[in-house]
Amino acid sequence: MIRLTHLKKVVIAAACSMAIFGNAQADDKVYRLKMAETWQTNFPIFGDAPRNMAAMAEKMSNGRLKITIDSANKHKSPFGVFDMVRAGQYDMGHSASYYWKGKVPNTLYFTTMPFGMTAPEQYAWFYQGGGMQLMEKVYGEFNLMSFPGGNTSNQMGGWFQKEINSLDDLKGLKMRIPGFAGEVLAKLGASPTNIPPGELYTALERRTIDALEWVGPSLDLRMGFHKIAPYYYTGWHEPATELQFLINKRSWDRLPADLQEILRVAMRTAAYDMYIQSYHESAENLAVIETEYPNVKIRTFPDDVMSALRKANEELLAEKAAADPVAKEILDSQAAYLKKVRRWTDISDKAYLNSISVSK
Template structure:
C-alpha cells in the first residue's frame, strides 16, 4: 500500500473498523514506511504474562503496529513489575519514563474519580454498550480530555465482557454477611463494597491467590472463569458468585505519553489507533469463547456457583447511584461525564430492553 494511499480515516469508530479490516486482509504492511523513521517504544502493563488474554491486549497492539509498519515502529510490552509496579503504569507514562502502558483506568480513580468511566461503572454498560458510548456517544472524547491533564492520550484496548462476582471462602447470603469481610476489589466497586461494610483491599493480579489462600483476605474478584482458573482462585475458595455488578464490562486502556504521541508521524498514529481497535474487539471475543469452557471445568471440579441475593444487589445499586450523585457534587469533571454517560445509559437500556433483552429472555430460557 503506497504511503499516499494510506487511509487517513483510521480514527476510532466506524472508519477504524474499515481500515482494520483492510490491514488484516493485506499480506503486507499498511504503509510504505521506507521514508518514515524507525521508532522503538516500551509498553508497561499491569498484567502478568500468565494471564495470556488480558496481557494479550498489549501483545496484539505491539504485533499489529510492527506488522503494519514493516517493522519500523516497534513496541515491546513488559509484564507488571518488570519496568514499574502493576498499579503505577499511568504514573510511568505521565512522567515519560515509558512511552506507553496497558492498564485499567479505574485503578487511578484516586487521581480523578471520573477515570472510572473509562473502565467500568457499577450497574452501568455492558461491553457492547460501553463501546457504543466510547466510540459514538462522546465517551472517548470525554476521557481523553481528562487524560490530557496527565500529559496522556488514551485509547480503548481490550474488554473482558461482564465479569463474575468473585470468590468467597464462605457464603454471603445477606448484607450482614458482608460486614467486616476482607475482599480484593478495586475501583468504584470497591467503594460500594466498603459502604456495605466490606474491608476493601486493592491488589494486583499476581498477588491475589496468595492473599486468598493464606487468609489475608476472605474474598477476591478478578475477571472471570478463564483468568480466575489460571490464577488458581478456585483452589483457595469454593463459592463463586455472579454477576460482577461492579463490572458489567471492563475496558482496558492503552495510555500514551502525549509528548511522544505528538512526535509520531500521522501514519504511525493511525496504525496505532487501528491496532487498539483490534485489541479491543479481539480480547472480548477471546474471553467469551474461553470463559464458557473454563466455567464448566470449574463446576465439574467442585466450585459452587452462586448468585448474589436480591437484597445485596438492590442495596449495592442504591449505594452506587448515591455515590455517583455525591461525586458529581464534589467533582465538576465527574458531573459532566456522568450526565453524558447516564443519559446514554438510560437511552441504550430502553433500546436494548426491546431488542436484546426480549431475545435473551426467550432464547436463554429455552422453549
C-alpha cells in the same frame, strides 16, 4: 462488471508497489516505543492484548513502528504505570483506568461502573456517544492519551470463603475489589482493598482477605481460586471492564501521521480481539468448572443485598456528581446513554433470550 486485462493488472500492481516504495523511501525511519504493563510476563488474555497490538502495528507499518513491552516483574511497579508513562519513562502503558482513582478520581469511570453498561453498550458510548472525548478531557490534563484496551465482558462477583446470605455477611468482609465497586461495598461495611494480580491467590489462601473478585472463568480458573474458595458469585459491579492503552502525548506527537493512524487501528483491533478471546475463554472454562469441579457453588447475591448495593451505588454517584463538575459531566453522559441504549438492548438481545427460553 469491469474486467482488467493481464497487462492492466500488471501496471496497477506496479504503480501500487512504486507508491508504497516511494512512501517508504520518504520516511524509512524506525520509531521505537517502550510500553509498561500492569500484568506479569506471559499473563494470559490481558497480556495478549498489548502483544497483539504491537505485532499488528509493526506489520502494518512494514517494520517502521516497533513496540517493546516490559511486564510488571521487570519494572516492579504494576500500579505505577500511570506515573511512568506520564513522566516519559515509558511511551505507553497497558493497564486499567480505575487503578488511578487515588491519583485522578475521574479516571475510574472509564473502566466500568456498577449496574452500568454492557460491553457492546459501553463501546457504543466510547465511539459514538462522546465517551472518547470525555476521556481525552480527563487524561489530557496529564499529558496523556487513553484508548480502550480490551474488554473482559461481564465479570463475576467474586470468590468467597463463606456464603453471603444477608447484608450482615458483608460487615467487615475483607475483599479485593477495585474501582467504584469497592467504594460501594465500603459504604455497606465491607473492607475493600486492591492487590496486584500476582499476589491474589496467596492473599486468599492465607486468609489475608476473605474474598476477591478477579475477572471471570476466562482467567479465574487458571488462577486456582476454585481450590481455596467454594462460593462463586455472579456479577453486579463490572458489567463491561475495559482495559486501557495509555500513551504519553509527547511520544504520540513525535510519530508521523500515518504511524499514529496505524497505532490507533492496532489498539482498537487488539481491544476488540481481547473481548472476543475473553468471552470464548469464559464459556470454555465455565464448562470445565461445572463438569470437573462440582464442589464450586455458583450463587447470586440475595435480593436484599442487591437492593442495598444499588442504593449505595446511586447515593455515591450523586455525591461524586455534586462534588466535581467533570465527574457530573461524565456520569450524566453515561446515564443518558445507558437509558437510550438499554431500551434497544431490552427489545433486541434481552427479548430474544427471553423468547427462546420460554420456547424450550
